[in-house]
Amino acid sequence: MTRAQANIPSSPLGRKITSYMSLTDEEKSFLNELERNVTRHGSRSDLLQQGERYGCVRVMRKGWAIRHKALPDGRRQVVNFVLPGDIIGFYCNLFETADHGVTTLTPAEVANFQPERIIELFKLFPRLAAALAWSGAKEEAIIAERLLSVGRRTALERTAHLIVELLRRLSIVGLVEEGRFTLPVTQEILADALGLSIVHINRTLRRLRDIGLIDLAGQQITVHDVKQLASVGQFDELYLHLIQAPKQLEHALDAKSDRKRAGD
Amino acid sequence: MTRAQANIPSSPLGRKITSYMSLTDEEKSFLNELERNVTRHGSRSDLLQQGERYGCVRVMRKGWAIRHKALPDGRRQVVNFVLPGDIIGFYCNLFETADHGVTTLTPAEVANFQPERIIELFKLFPRLAAALAWSGAKEEAIIAERLLSVGRRTALERTAHLIVELLRRLSIVGLVEEGRFTLPVTQEILADALGLSIVHINRTLRRLRDIGLIDLAGQQITVHDVKQLASVGQFDELYLHLIQAPKQLEHALDAKSDRKRAGD
DNA sequence: CGCTGCTTTGACTTACGTCAACCCAAGTGG
DNA sequence: CCACTTGGGTTGACGTAAGTCAAAGCAGCG
Incomplete structure (x- = not known):
């Protein structure tokens, strides 16, 4: 991977993270590397089926998808919409089998990588790990808000x-x-x-x-x-947690990660 | 921290993790250390109020609580039940402010620690970080299942x-x-x-x-x-992901973490 | 030109909500 | 020791938001 490529995060994921946290070159290039393997899918195609074993971690580059769960008799609930830049069930990949399906709504461009790479990421780039954890937390917040909607609005x-x-x-x-x-x-x-x-x-x-x-x-x-x-x-911005910098995160990670980043 | 103390995870959190992944002594003692600061709360007391700044990360040792969201006019949705051993909004602590409240239902014993320690954990113990990520994913799965309930059952x-x-x-x-x-x-x-x-x-x-x-x-x-x-x-075990070992996790972490664990 | 998949609308049904009592047990204070 | 309150549970009568059924419109498309 070239240095030039590493500097500008071409990956939607990288761009997303960059929007709230500055990345080192190493981190950027790792992310770019991660998203190298891109596949295309038609509209209405299943990226993951409920009950199936997980394959690989996916990042939505272009297009829309839904995460949905179904009851045996066919009743279905859409859990969340997957929009460009979103990770598809990041943590879920730690599970053995999928408890929900993922289906595209449009033709889609998806980046794929092996779950093992997540572990790698956890070991080599704790800051990225924390950033992704944050991102996962946002997803949970969105689902919780939808629960409030369905239950009480x-x-x-x-x-x-x-x-x-x-x-x-x-x-x-x-x-x-x-x-x-x-x-x-x-x-x-x-x-x-x-x-x-x-x-x-x-x-x-x-x-x-x-x-x-x-x-x-x-x-x-x-x-x-x-x-x-x-x-x-009754929309309240709060739950989307769009506020740019999770200060605590940024702070703590910057302050103490100097050792690791000494080479930059 | 004594060695003896480190060997038996006295923390509910530690016990929970041990149930699906073996821990090193270092990891165990770090967890025990984390849960050292325990506070007691009465029934019906707010551990966290919606809109408030996050204080510290909490682990439920004894008692029940609920995570809940409310609309301005008072309508309320309970997002999840917090049972003994559960972490209270682990990732959420990366947020600036709480988008939900947490209230005890019984007298409760809660362990508290600073969010910075999570960052520390991410840096020093990637295996623990991944395990906690897994645990967070389970929480998300539970909420998604509740969404299916409320939406379609x-x-x-x-x-x-x-x-x-x-x-x-x-x-x-x-x-x-x-x-x-x-x-x-x-x-x-x-x-x-x-x-x-x-x-x-x-x-x-x-x-x-x-x-x-x-x-x-x-x-x-x-x-x-x-x-x-x-x-x-229409209960389907799947979503609780109780299956003991997330093999992938265990494998990947064990195989490659030998370097770090060389001292044991 | 007749599919097929999606939207739209009307007529009717129903699961669930609201209102309003009443009950009961556990305080609590005179 | 007994009134009185208070927080919950229980039940009935009735209202309504949302579901179901059914038919008709309306693209796009082979």
Whole structure:
């Protein structure tokens, strides 16, 4: 790996981490190296099936996917959306078998690497390990917030909340323009994400349109007034933990990792 | 720290990890050291309040607690139950502020340590770091399963499912005897955990009693036929990931950590 | 041009929520 | 020792948000 390549993290994962923590060259090149093996997948293809043995760790480079769980009789719950830059069940890879499936919603570009490399990462780059742990914690926070939605918010609130969440998450990776973004999702999938029936989601979206909060044209959704939509969904920024620097992390790691970084 | 002390992990956390991965003396004593500072709390006391800055990392030694999120208008969702041996929002401690609260349900004994020590742990004991990551992943899996419950299971199924989950989780730490265990929980809390109203939980429990699947006497609950209750709740062992050894983890860490462990 | 997969809408059903009592046990204080 | 409160549990009557069923519209596509 060349030095030049190492300096600019070309990996979405690297870019994501860089956004809240500065990386050493060694770390960057390790990440780039990790994401070297990229595969392409069609729309609606299973990257992982519930009950299957885990294969490799994956990072979403382009496209959308969902993590979902199903009951024996077919009822299904979408646990989370996998957006560009997201890791696909990072920790889950430590498990023997998958307790959920992962399916693409669009054609997707995915980076793959062996789980052993995670262990390697834990040993060689504790800062990266901690950063990824942080990232995993954010995922948990998102799922917990969805649980709050499904358990305690009304259909209208839930739907509004999800739209704002996606808007915010997509903004970070630069996929929103003036409140407009692509939502490559059928109403069935929205229903499964929000614990509603397909018919009810339809009516709820219609209501949001009628109120004038959103516009839907095919897969393009436009949010006219984020503030208002957020307030309908009782959206509280807190859980996304977008605040750039987890100071504690940065501090502690910088201060004491000088030994390891002496070579730079 | 004495050598003798180091050999037997007296910490619940240590015991938990030992159950699926053998620890070196160094690792054990580090864990024991971590849990040295123990505090006691009354029933119904907040260990952490939503919106508050995180203080320290906590491990539940004795007693129950809940992690919960609330909406501005008071509606509340219990995200998870914290049982003896559980870490309280391990990763969350990397965040600036808490997006959820933690409240004890019983008098509790809690071990506390500074978040910096996690960083230390990441640097000095990658195996422990990975083990804790695994443990965090299990927590995420539990929350995801609860999301499936709240989103897609009926009230009866949900309730049955939760009871079986608690039964299984408590068995691991030896708190179940012949299908009987203490459930230090009001119906209001059950309702908030399952996204139901308090009245409806009451009727649902009654139904479970009428069918003869459970017995409730005060805070003692007895499960007569776990198999049947599990089938009512569409309970699938998979998500708890109780399978002892995460082989991959154990393997990878053992094989390559010889350098570090040379001293033993 | 007739699939097939998705959305939309109306009519009706139902699981679950709300309201409002009443019960019971465990304090607690006069 | 007994009133009185307080926090929970239990039950009935009734309301409603959301589900189900069913049919019709509407692309895209071989």
